[in-house]
Each structure stands twice: as C-alpha cells, then as structure tokens.
Amino acid sequence: MTAPRKPQIAPTSNAAPFAIRSERAADVAMREALLDACFGDNRHGRTCQRLRDGRAPAAGLALSAVREGTLVGTVRLWHVSAGGRPALVLGPLAVDPACRELGIGAALMHQALVAARARGHGAVILLGDAPYYARFGFSAKKTGALVLPGPFERDRLLAIEFQTGALDGAEGTIVPTGVALPKRRSVRGLRAQAA
Numbered sequence: 001m002t003a004p005r006k007p008q009i010a011p012t013s014n015a016a017p018f019a020i021r022s023e024r025a026a027d028v029a030m031r032e033a034l035l036d037a038c039f040g041d042n043r044h045g046r047t048c049q050r051l052r053d054g055r056a057p058a059a060g061l062a063l064s065a066v067r068e069g070t071l072v073g074t075v076r077l078w079h080v081s082a083g084g085r086p087a088l089v090l091g092p093l094a095v096d097p098a099c100r101e102l103g104i105g106a107a108l109m110h111q112a113l114v115a116a117r118a119r120g121h122g123a124v125i126l127l128g129d130a131p132y133y134a135r136f137g138f139s140a141k142k143t144g145a146l147v148l149p150g151p152f153e154r155d156r157l158l159a160i161e162f163q164t165g166a167l168d169g170a171e172g173t174i175v176p177t178g179v180a181l182p183k184r185r186s187v188r189g190l191r192a193q194a195a
Contacts, residue, residue, distance in 0.1 A: 017067060018073070018099070018104055018107075019066050020073075020108060022060065022062065022063060027064050027074075030070070030071035031064070031071060034071060034073075034096060038097070039094065047127070051089050051174065052176070055078060055181060057076040058088055058178060059119075061077035062074075062076040063108055070096075073096065073108050074094050075091075075092070077121075077124065078178050079179075082123070082170045083146055084172065085166065085167055085170040086122065086177070087123040087167065091126055093108060095108075109136050113160070121162060123142075123160065124138075124160050125158070127152055129156065138159060139158060139159070140158055140159075143170075146171060146173075146174055148174055
C-alpha cells in the first residue's frame with residue numbers, strides 16, 4: 001500500500017519564501033559549500049579573491065539568505081582603495097541553483113546596497129555581468145582607469161556611486177584596505193611541520 005501523497009501547495013503571493021539577515025558564524029560552512037557549488041574549486045584563484053584574502057568583510061555588510069533553515073544565498077562587501085578613493089567591492093554574490101527563480105540574488109543586492117548607503121559608503125565596485133548589474137545602477141562609466149590585481153575583463157568592472165563624485169579621478173590598482181584577519185596556520189603547513 002502506498003502512502004497518500006501530500007498535495008503541492010504553492011506559496012501565496014504575500015508569503016516570503018526566504019529571509020535575508022546578517023551573516024552569522026554558524027553560516028560559514030554552508031556559505032563555503034554554496035560558493036564551491038556556484039563557482040567551483042578554482043574560486044580561490046580568481047582575481048577578486050585577492051581583494052578578500054586575509055580580510056574581514058565590511059562591518060554589517062555580510063548578508064545571508066535563508067530558506068527553510070538552509071542558507072541559499074550570500075553576499076559580502078569589502079573595503080578597498082580604488083586608485084586612492086575609498087570604496088567597497090561587492091562579491092561574491094551567490095544563490096543556490098535550485099533557488100534562482102525566487103529573486104534571492106536581486107533581494108540580496110538591494111539589501112546590500114541599501115545597507116552600504118545607510119552606513120555612509122560613497123561607492124561600490126564589482127566584477128560582473130553588465131546587463132545583470134545595470135538594473136541596480138552599476139556601469140563602467142567610472143572604472144575605465146581602474147585595474148584589478150590580476151587578469152579581468154575590462155567591460156565587467158562596474159561601479160555605482162552613492163555620493164556624486166566618489167570615484168571622480170579614480171585611477172590605478174584597486175587594493176584591499178579592510179581589517180586584516182588574524183593569521184592562521186594552514187592545514188598544509190601544519191602537516192609539513194609534523195613530517
């Protein structure tokens with residue numbers, strides 16, 4: 001005998017299928033697994049990762065999207081100097097592939113930008129798909145004289161200003177300026193010492 005099937009119930013239009021909140025320490029393992037699933041094992045070698053390595057995200061600007069107790073989206077912003085101008089770099093933005101039609105990425109972007117503006121930041125830079133990020137106000141208008149510390153596609157370096165002129169005259173390499181994390185010994189280094 002088979003068990004009766006539960007009817008599929010579609011969420012009502014006013015039901016929120018996910019919630020966005022500040023990232024918590026308990027999110028770390030799920031966030032790392034999500035980033036691996038979205039970007040692959042080589043994500044640590046990407047150019048923008050050089051701006052994040054060994055740094056803490058900007059205060060209050062690490063967000064998680066949670067659905068039914070599971071982390072399904074993440075975005076973080078990081079302090080940088082954009083050719084001598086203070087700014088933030090956004091990334092990575094990641095959404096569980098099974099949840100991509102729920103608007104989680106757009107909601108994370110909106111929440112992150114609202115929070116960055118409310119905290120008084122003047123500009124946000126990212127490396128991404130121009131047609132997708134244009135709807136949030138990003139363009140390449142102010143990034144033509146900026147470079148990243150590694151290979152990148154020029155047309156994907158985008159920015160939005162919250163304060164008019166925040167990136168005026170910005171030229172040169174974008175470098176990290178955020179709070180440095182305490183140095184930790186790598187597992188590989190510990191194994192080598194033990195041998």
